[in-house]
Amino acid sequence: DRQTLVAVLQFLRRSNLRESEEILRREARLLGDDLGGSVATVATSSPGVAAVAAVPPGKGEAHGTAESVPPPGGNPKSGGALSSPSSKITHSGDVSAVVVEDQPDVSAVLSAYNQQGDPTLYEEYYSGLKHFIECSLDCHRAELSQLFYPLFVHMYLELVYNQHESEAKSFFERFHGDQECYYQDDLRVLSSLTKKEHMKGNETMLDFRTSKFVLRISRDSYQLLKRHLQEKQNNQIWNIVQEHLYIDIFDGMPRSKQQIDAMVGSLAGEAKREANKAKVFFGLLKEPEFDVPLDDEDEEGENEEGKPKKKKPKKDNVGSKSKKQDPNAPPQNRIPLPELKDSDKLDKVMNMKEAARRVRLGPECLPSICFYTFLNAYQGLTAVDITDDSSMIVGGFADSTVRVWSVTPKKLRSVKTAADLSLIDKESDDVLERIMDEKTASELKILYGHSGPVYGTSFSPDRNYLLSCSEDGTVRLWSLQTFTCLVGYKGHNYPVWDTQFSPYGYYFVSGGHDRVARLWATDHYQPLRIFAGHLADVTCTRFHPNSNYIATGSADRTIRLWDVLNGNCVRIFTGHKGPIHSLAFSPNGRFLATGATDGRVLLWDIGHGLMVGELKGHTDTIYALRFSRDGEILASGSMDNTVRLWDAVKAFEDLETDDFTTATGHINLPENSQDLLLGTYMTKSTPVVHLHFTRRNLLLAAGAYSSQ
Amino acid sequence: MEAAKMASPKSAPKDAQVMAQILKDMGITEYEPRVINQMLEFAYRYVTTILEDAKIYSSHAKKSSVDADDVRLAIQCRTDQSFTSPPPRDFLLDIARQKNQTPLPLIKPYSGPRLPPDRYCLTAPNYRLKSLQKKVSSTAGRITVPRLSVGAVSSRPSTPTLGTPSAQTVSVSAKVGAPVSLAGQRFTVQIPSSQPAGKSATPTTPTVQNVLINPSLIGPKNILITTNMVPPGAAADPNPLKRKHEDDDDYDAL
Numbered sequence: 001d002r003q004t005l006v007a008v009l010q011f012l013r014r015s016n017l018r019e020s021e022e023i024l025r026r027e028a029r030l031l032g033d034d035l036g037g038s039v040a041t042v043a044t045s046s047p048g049v050a051a052v053a054a055v056p057p058g059k060g061e062a063h064g065t066a067e068s069v070p071p072p073g074g075n076p077k078s079g080g081a082l083s084s085p086s087s088k089i090t091h092s093g094d095v096s097a098v099v100v101e102d103q104p105d106v107s108a109v110l111s112a113y114n115q116q117g118d119p120t121l122y123e124e125y126y127s128g129l130k131h132f133i134e135c136s137l138d139c140h141r142a143e144l145s146q147l148f149y150p151l152f153v154h155m156y157l158e159l160v161y162n163q164h165e166s167e168a169k170s171f172f173e174r175f176h177g178d179q180e181c182y183y184q185d186d187l188r189v190l191s192s193l194t195k196k197e198h199m200k201g202n203e204t205m206l207d208f209r210t211s212k213f214v215l216r217i218s219r220d221s222y223q224l225l226k227r228h229l230q231e232k233q234n235n236q237i238w239n240i241v242q243e244h245l246y247i248d249i250f251d252g253m254p255r256s257k258q259q260i261d262a263m264v265g266s267l268a269g270e271a272k273r274e275a276n277k278a279k280v281f282f283g284l285l286k287e288p289e290f291d292v293p294l295d296d297e298d299e300e301g302e303n304e305e306g307k308p309k310k311k312k313p314k315k316d317n318v319g320s321k322s323k324k325q326d327p328n329a330p331p332q333n334r335i336p337l338p339e340l341k342d343s344d345k346l347d348k349v350m351n352m353k354e355a356a357r358r359v360r361l362g363p364e365c366l367p368s369i370c371f372y373t374f375l376n377a378y379q380g381l382t383a384v385d386i387t388d389d390s391s392m393i394v395g396g397f398a399d400s401t402v403r404v405w406s407v408t409p410k411k412l413r414s415v416k417t418a419a420d421l422s423l424i425d426k427e428s429d430d431v432l433e434r435i436m437d438e439k440t441a442s443e444l445k446i447l448y449g450h451s452g453p454v455y456g457t458s459f460s461p462d463r464n465y466l467l468s469c470s471e472d473g474t475v476r477l478w479s480l481q482t483f484t485c486l487v488g489y490k491g492h493n494y495p496v497w498d499t500q501f502s503p504y505g506y507y508f509v510s511g512g513h514d515r516v517a518r519l520w521a522t523d524h525y526q527p528l529r530i531f532a533g534h535l536a537d538v539t540c541t542r543f544h545p546n547s548n549y550i551a552t553g554s555a556d557r558t559i560r561l562w563d564v565l566n567g568n569c570v571r572i573f574t575g576h577k578g579p580i581h582s583l584a585f586s587p588n589g590r591f592l593a594t595g596a597t598d599g600r601v602l603l604w605d606i607g608h609g610l611m612v613g614e615l616k617g618h619t620d621t622i623y624a625l626r627f628s629r630d631g632e633i634l635a636s637g638s639m640d641n642t643v644r645l646w647d648a649v650k651a652f653e654d655l656e657t658d659d660f661t662t663a664t665g666h667i668n669l670p671e672n673s674q675d676l677l678l679g680t681y682m683t684k685s686t687p688v689v690h691l692h693f694t695r696r697n698l699l700l701a702a703g704a705y706s707s708q
Numbered sequence: 709m710e711a712a713k714m715a716s717p718k719s720a721p722k723d724a725q726v727m728a729q730i731l732k733d734m735g736i737t738e739y740e741p742r743v744i745n746q747m748l749e750f751a752y753r754y755v756t757t758i759l760e761d762a763k764i765y766s767s768h769a770k771k772s773s774v775d776a777d778d779v780r781l782a783i784q785c786r787t788d789q790s791f792t793s794p795p796p797r798d799f800l801l802d803i804a805r806q807k808n809q810t811p812l813p814l815i816k817p818y819s820g821p822r823l824p825p826d827r828y829c830l831t832a833p834n835y836r837l838k839s840l841q842k843k844v845s846s847t848a849g850r851i852t853v854p855r856l857s858v859g860a861v862s863s864r865p866s867t868p869t870l871g872t873p874s875a876q877t878v879s880v881s882a883k884v885g886a887p888v889s890l891a892g893q894r895f896t897v898q899i900p901s902s903q904p905a906g907k908s909a910t911p912t913t914p915t916v917q918n919v920l921i922n923p924s925l926i927g928p929k930n931i932l933i934t935t936n937m938v939p940p941g942a943a944a945d946p947n948p949l950k951r952k953h954e955d956d957d958d959y960d961a962l
Binding site: 185188191192197201202203206207210211335336337338339464477479484485486487488493494506513514515516521522523524525527528529530531532533535564565566567568 | 733734735783787791792793794795796797798800801803804805807808810812813814815817818821822823824825828829830831
C-alpha cells in the first residue's frame, strides 16, 4: 500500500499535478500508518489516479504507469528531493524511517524489466554515465569502466523486452562500439535479438537476465559511483545496478586496466571472492603398495639387460615415500573407487618400469614430437584419444563412426565367438591369448552405433572400454575386447560435447549443450551427479588426477571446478575471452591449464583459486593441452597448425601468495610468455586436435590434414 | 539494404544474395558454398510449414484470411514441437540439488564388468528364432520343419548370419543334451517332446525335427532347438533315421 502511495505520488508529479501532489504528500506524512485510507482519499481527489490505483504493487505486473525516473527537466526541486534518500528501503514496511521519495524501492517493487522507464532517455542515462566515468580519476576509471558492458546489455534487453524496438536499435547502434573488443561475439548475438519473442528462445540470454553479473570494485571507486548515481538523475541506472549487478567490494587499491582485463571476459562477470574460498583437496591419492607381483615379474625375466634379479624390496617405488597423509590430499575413501584388479597391478608395474626409463624433460631437453595425421578425413575428424600406454588411438568422426587403430605393430583382436570359445583349452597358461580371434585381427576396427557426429572419445585406464559421446545426445560405452557397443547412456537430450573416464576407471563425466555436466558410473544407467551452474554449453570436462574433482570449461568463458562428493562448485575461474576448449591438470594436481578460442593458455592455482600465468602465442583456438609426465613441460596444440612447448616449472615457481593476493585474488601477471615458450613446431596444414605424452615422455600429437 | 547486397562472382539469385548477407551480418565469414543452399532450403521449408499451419488455424477460426495472430500461433506451436531448448537454469539447479544429495554408491569388489542391468545395456541378442508350425498331414509323413528367421542382426563385423544350407542332409540321431559340434549342417535330432496333455507317458514317438543350426547364433547354450507339439498320430515316421525329404519351400528367402 505504501508503495502504491509512492507510485501515485510519482504519477502526479509526472502529470504536473503539483498541488495535488503536495497535498498528498502532506497527508501521507500525517497518516504515516494508515496508508490505505490515504490512498483512497487521494484516489478520489486526483484525476486520472484511478488508473494508477489499479496498479498493484506486486511484481510481474506490466503496464506500470509509475515512473521510476523523474521526468527530465522537471521541477528541479522535486528532482532534488527525490534523489536525496540514499538508504535502500526494506520491504518490512518500516514507514517511519521512510521519506516519501524512495525511488529505488518503488522500482524494485514494480519489477525490473516491466518498468516503463522512458525509453528515449536510456541513451541519455548511458551517455551521462559514460561522461562521468570518463571524467573520473584515472585510478578509478578502469574499475568503473567494467560497468559499461553489463549496463549496456541490461538496458538493451530491457528495451527489447518492453518492445521498444526502434529505441533499442538506436541504443545499440550508438553504444555498441564502445564496448570492449572481447565482448564482440556477445554483442553480435545481441544485435540479432530485436524482439521479445527472440529472447524467449535464447537460454543463455535468459540466464544472463536472471543471474547477477559480478563486478569487483574497490571501495573507493564504489563510493564514487554510488554518490554520483544517487545525486544525479540517474536512478534508472542505479536501479539496474542494484537489480542485476552484484558488486563485490574489496578494500584496497583500485585495480589497473591490465589487471582487470586479465580477469574479466566471462558472461557473468568475474567470480565472487567467496566462490573461490572453499577448501579443495588437490593432492594426489596415495598409490597402493604391493610388492609380490613385482618380484614375480622380475623373476620371469623382464630385465632385458640380464642383470641379476634385484631382491631389494620395490615397495617404496610403488607407494609414496612418506607414510604421512598429505594435508592437501583427499582421504582415500572420500569417494568410492574401484579396487585394483590383478591386471591393473600388472599395468602399474609396467608403468613403473617405463617411468624408470622416462626422459627427463626441461628447457635443454625438449621432447620429440611424433605426429599422427589422419588423412582423407574430409574435415570430419572431431575427437581423438590415445591410451595411456600409447598402444591404441581412437578417432571420432562427423559421420558418426568411431575408429580404433593400433599404434603398435600388435594388431587389434577381438574375443572369439562363443562357439570357438568352447573349443579352447581353458586350463592352458596362455588362455588369455587363446581367447583372442586371430582370423579377424586387424589394425583398424570401426564401431558403428551413433547417429550423429562423435564429439568426444575416451579410453578407460585399463583399456577395456571406450567411451564416445555424440551430437545425438548419448554417451556410448564400447568394449575393446569384442569391439561392440555395450551401453548407451541417455541423459543429455542435446549434443554432448565432451566425455572422459576417471583416472581410476568406473566413473566418467560428460558435458553438453544443456549446460550441465553429469557424472556417471558404468554400472548405473542414470547419472550419479549433475553439475549445474554454467550459463552456456559445457564444452570440456576433465577429471582431477585424484578423481575427486571435475573441471568443466564452458562457452560462457568460465571454468568451474566441481566436487564429485557433493556436486558443489568449489572454484570459478574467469579470464578467458572465448569458449574454453581444452583443460589439463598438472600431474601433481595443483595447477590447471586452460585453452580457449582466444588463443591464450591460462594457468590457475587450484588451492588458492588464482590465475598464475598467461601464455600468449597461439593465434587460434587451442584444442589440445597436455602436461608432460612429470609436469615439467606444457604442450599446447592449436588450430593455427602449431604445437608449442612451454616451461611449466618456471611458470609455476615463485608464486606470490601473500595475504593481499589470496584475499582479493588480484594478481600481477608478468609478461613472460616469451620466456616461457620453449619451442614452436609447425605442421604444414594440420590443426592439432590431441596431444599425449607417452610414459617415456615422447610427445604424440594428432590431427586431420586439411588441404586448404 | 539494397546497397548492401553481396556481389557474388556469378549472378546468384536474389535470395541467395540475401542469405549471404545474413551470414555476413551474423559474423560468419568462412563457410562452404553449400551452406547457403542448405540455409535457403531450411528457410523455405520452415516458412512453408508455418504458413500452412497458419492457414489451418485461420480456417479453423473461420476467418477469411490468414492474419498475424494465426502466424504467431503457428510459430509458437512449431517451436514447442521441433525447436526445443534445453531446460531452464532453475530447473537444472533443482534437479542437480536432488541428485547430488544421494551419496555415491559403494562399489562392490570383484564383480566383473561393471555394467548396468541387462535391460539398459545393448548386449542382449536382438533377434529371436522363430519356429514355424507346418501342417503335418498324416499320409506324407512329413516332418515339421522349424524355420529360422533372423531379424536385424547386431553389428557384428564378420560372421554370416546363417550358414549356407548344404544340400546334404546328414541324419544324426542324438540325444538331447549331448553337445553336438555343429558347423552349419543339417541334422535331424530326436527329442522327446515335452509333455503334451494327455499323451502317453512313454516317449515312444519322438518328434523329429530338422534343424538348421548355426553356431554363431548360439549363445551360451549348446543347441538351440525349438520343439513343436505334433499331434500324436501325425508324426508317424516309421524310421526316424530315414533320410527325409527336403522341402524346397521350407526355406525362407534368406
